[in-house]
Amino acid sequence: MAVRVQTADFDLSTEIAALRAQDARIGAVVSFAGTVRDMNDGASVAAMELEHYPGMTEQALEKIVAQAAERWPLYGALVVHRVGPLAPLDQIVLVACTAAHRGEAFAACEFIIDYLKTDAPFWKKEQTPDGARWVDARVSDDAALAKWADR
Template sequence: MTVRIQREPFDAAAEAKALTAGRTDIGAVVTFTGICRGADDGRPVAALTLEHYPGMAEAEIERHVAAAEGRWPLMGVTVIHRFGRMEPGDDIVLVVTAASHRGDAFAAAEFLMDYLKTRAPFWKKEERPGETGWVAARDADDTAAARWEAGAERT
């Protein structure tokens, strides 16, 4: 398990390659990269600033990665989340899951992203033309995360 919170950009391909280096038992790798959008709800976004509580954020993400490892037979997981000010087109988050079979890798990646969107201790502030404000949680994201609590799994 690798969990990092960093200001610097990451290289998704290099992280996936590092996770599988020297391994011939892995049959599937799923990578997800979340990117800062230039518009949300039809309104332009100039930048997004992410803040976190150092130490607590890493521990919470590690706890959820461990939960994913308990639900699916994973052979490796990398989660990298950036903080600081990001502009449209900048990468924000990376989730890489490795497993023998694609269903496990996809399900674990989706589980982790649903968690990161709703429960990870990050605070997001959007800059829009003429205004700046904190981003509120979305009902659709909470609904997506809640299905995992009910034990839903896609394999």
């Protein structure tokens, strides 16, 4: 299980290959890659800056990954989250999970990204034609998180 917060971009193929390297038990690899959109809430987005609280952010991500590993029999999990200035099309986050079967890997990957969106201390500021704005939490992110309470 690994968590990284970094300014540098990441290569999906390299990260996935490293996660599953030489582990013949793995029958499923599920990944999610989030990218910067050029539109948000009806406004054009020219750039985004992600801020975090060093140390606290990594601990929060590690806790989320540990919770997923308690719920599902994972062989590995990886979260790579970028911070700093980003432009549309840039990768923001990678969540990847390995397991014996796809069900566990899909569920764990979705669980991790749902919790990351609500519980990890990241702050987003977008540059729009009307100036800079901080991005508030979405109701849809809270709804996605709520579904895990019953599972």
